[in-house]
């Protein structure tokens with residue numbers, strides 16, 4: 014937990030934060046509304062004798078009392094997908110609608126992509142991209158198991174994501190997106206409860222390196238979004254260098270602004286300063302979720318609108 | 322007639338009259354196959370397009386895309402053609418099999434557990450031989466599990482290794 018010392022002054026009740034990071038995480042699943050309702054899932058868990066509790070902040074998140082939700086009928090049928098509670102935040106904030114054109118820029122292994130497809134009711138196009146081919150096969154497996162048919166899978170570096178493959182005959186580029194999710198690669202500090210070795214290899218250099226990639230991915234995401242469209246940026250880490258500093262960098266260079274959104278989980282606002290750096294005050298509209306606030310993993314989510 | 326190119330997705334021709342690639346299934350043949358085999362009406366697929374990538378592998382995609390398109394995936398693998406007996410995928414059957422009115426095997430709890438574990442089992446049945454939908458009751462409804470091959474009084478499970486589970 015050594016690297017977390019630097020958050021002592023920004024996290025309220027730092028001791029409770031560290032305590033929570035030491036505890037293992039409750040198992041949760043997301044109901045896949047393409048195949049089942051929460052009521053059907055609960056009835057199936059009742060039949061299997063598996064205990065559960067619905068999350069009060071999200072109608073499709075269910076905490077389950079089994080270590081192997083994958084070996085239950087609701088999972089075999091793709092009615093549920095094992096997914097950490099906080100991992101459902103960005104899809105809920107992006108809230109795509111049926112018929113939208115949506116990009117998930119860093120999509121593998123597809124927990125959030127399949128959630129986006131469900132929010133779209135499998136109508137409209139979801140482009141799920143990742144630069145890692147091996148992880149893309151896990152994404153395809155998950156999409157198929159959950160019954161998604163509106164996903165187009167691409168294998169690109171998101172920093173230079175191309176619209177060309179989707180160009181109609183005679184056109185040079187395919188259409189821009191209505192909504193884009195950037196669930197960026199990150200230093201994963203917030204997954205410590207699931208992966209006790211998440212901090213192995215942590216260093217400020219590593220953080221700085223990833224932040225460079227994140228900036229490139231978010232800038233490209235804004236460029237491929239239509240005017241008035243929305244982009245959600247999320248990470249599962251606390252490091253301000255990978256969160257508010259990335260937003261600050263992009264706000265300065267691309268035509269976009271941060272927007273408010275509701276989140277029915279306890280959270281903190283984005284940090285407007287870190288060490289000696291002050292950020293664009295808009296970054297306060299981002300939200301930080303710490304493990305001790307709701308007994309979850311840690312997460313960071315910001316919503317941007319591309320200016321018309 | 323040209324050859325199938327395994328590296329890209331090509332939309333299926335609507336009918337045989339529009340076929341340009343040798344041996345390629347048509348949209349009409351695909352939806353008719355689901356209607357003949359499982360009683361699933363062709364209108365079920367009105368909002369979907371069908372694509373071939375890799376010889377005989379048919380994919381189902383919600384909506385449309387330019388054809389051909391060279392990307393990693395387009396919708397869901399749906400049906401295996403270019404062989405004597407066409408074979409639906411587990412995922413397609415799980416997604417669309419609730420609508421089936423024939424060639425559905427309703428399994429007991431124990432039979433369903435053996436089936437999803439990949440085991441073959443002898444079960445008396447008076448329907449057609451060939452690929453069938455194995456289903457069971459879950460939360461009060463008949464729910465498809467996967468594809469079985471029924472021959473000589475035996476239901477063979479074709480649930481792929483990666484989807485087999487011991488419940």
Ligand SMILES: C[S@@+](CC[C@H](N)C(=O)[O-])C[C@H]1O[C@@H](n2cnc3c(N)ncnc32)[C@H](O)[C@@H]1O
Nearest residue numbers: 119120121122123124125144145170171196198
């Ligand atoms: C946090 S994970 C995404 C998790 C995924 N959104 C989900 O919910 O299942 C970050 C992903 O970014 C991918 N990635 C890393 N660098 C990338 C780049 N330059 N372009 C595209 N994807 C990248 C990684 O392969 C990894 O799968």
